[in-house]
């Protein structure tokens with residue numbers, strides 16, 4: 001069942017001003033494009049991929065409209081990262097029938113990433129553990145599918161935040177989830193140096209929130 005883009009306030013007391021928008025969408029052929037021009041790659045893609053791309057762009061456009069008064073649609077780089085309009089930055093994610101985007105004014109933070117994931121079953125968590133978790137995390141989160149999902153999602157958010165700054169491939173082994181509390185705050189620690197600004201041991205805060213059976217995470221890099 002398709003709805004309109006909806007402004008979310010998943011977390012209180014955030015350090016910067018941003019807009020976070022979600023949209024429940026259908027992956028069936030015929031989902032509305034609402035005048036958004038499709039890059040060639042997306043125009044040629046399967047209908048399900050087109051639908052998720054459009055849903056993410058609709059969220060991004062609405063987040064930008066709410067932030068700046070202008071609902072521009074981010075472009076798409078050859079490496080698939082979104083190209084945000086001058087003076088803004090943000091991030092996009094989709095999972096199942098839900099898309100989400102976050103946008104802020106450039107200068108309020110260095111980088112931001114968002115991710116949405118279905119909370120994994122025990123079996124899915126154990127299947128993904130060897131790729132997504134470090135040996136220390138595997139030991140610590142064995143049998144805890146929620147923590148595995150959180151580690152996976154927070155690392156996806158971290159990647160999306162850092163990629164525009166570092167433009168390098170990363171792996172799930174480069175960071176680990178070292179803490180989380182009951183108020184939706186978690187911490188990731190870099191296991192290896194990514195750059196002089198991101199040395200091994202640097203910690204990055206993540207926030208997380210449940211949206212039904214989905215888990216939403218965001219990472220902000222403030223400076």
Ligand SMILES: CC(C)(COP(=O)(O)OP(=O)(O)OC[C@H]1O[C@@H](n2cnc3c(N)ncnc32)[C@H](O)[C@@H]1OP(=O)(O)O)[C@@H](O)C(=O)NCCC(=O)NCCS
Nearest residue numbers: 053080081082092093094155159160163170171172174175
């Ligand atoms: C690129 C990646 C994040 C995409 O994940 P996904 O499973 O398709 O999931 P999502 O729906 O959450 O995110 C997709 C969106 O991320 C955005 N994205 C894709 N590549 C990106 C990049 N290089 N940088 C920032 N954002 C990117 C896009 O907006 C994309 O949606 P779109 O193609 O419809 O525009 C994932 O495949 C990946 O490579 N992850 C690496 C994680 C990692 O190494 N973490 C460790 C960090 S230390």
